Amino acid sequence: MKPLMIIGTSATRRREIAMLHFGDAYELVFVSPDIDEKALRDSDPYKLTEVIARAKMDAVLDQVRGGESEGTAKRPQVDGKDLAVCLQERRRCVAVTFDQVVVWRGEIREKPESKEESLHFLATYSNSSLDTVQTTCLYDFDTQKWVTVPTKTTTYYRELTPERIQRVADKGHVMHAAGGFTVEDADMLACMIKIEPGTQEEVQGFSVAAVSHLLKEVA
Secondary structure (H helix, E strand, O other): OOOOEEEEEEHHHHHHHHHHHHOOOOOOEEOOOOOHHHHOOOOOHHHHHHHHHHHHHHHHHHHHHOOOOHHHHOOOOOOOOOOOHHHHOOOOEEEEEEEEEEEEEEEEEEEOOHHHHHHHHHHHHHOOOEEEEEEEEEOOOOEEEEEEEEEEEEEOOOOOOOHHHHHHHHHHHHHHHHHOOOOHHHHHHHEEEEEEEOOHHHHHHOOOHHHHHHHHHHH
């Protein structure tokens, strides 16, 4: 049996990237960590994303173990079997969580609170650049070891016209993305100059290199 990789995310694109790069080596199990991110604050984007990624890991591990009051009915299942039982039967199982923010001219940006804020965010990226700062957290069930690593990307844009900005905001998906932008949006891609450093997948919130590095670190 393949080892399990439990991935704490509700983001569709992160799930797709995980399947593409780790679906052959691991049986992937997706859970959505339920935490109050707004309750966790820090002015340093690296510290902030690490704190939130670790809190997400705590939530994922609590789900795996069923929590103190939820009972086995609430636990994730693998092929109809309790996930906690599967973890006892398999070796080299891991859990992975992430958190990412956008940083623009020193300002930390998470998901926009309103459409107006998303329009403002998008307008500031015109003829400018933005950074993403992400922390990836990995937990090894055999050793009970936690490891984390940060990832930074910078995306550069030429002019984003008011019409294009409005079109992107009207699609709605930017409301669910850190910094109020999605790099894969056709209008955003048309105006993108380059991503350096980083990859498009890292901007989308999943660093394959970071996960691979952490897997080697706990091996």
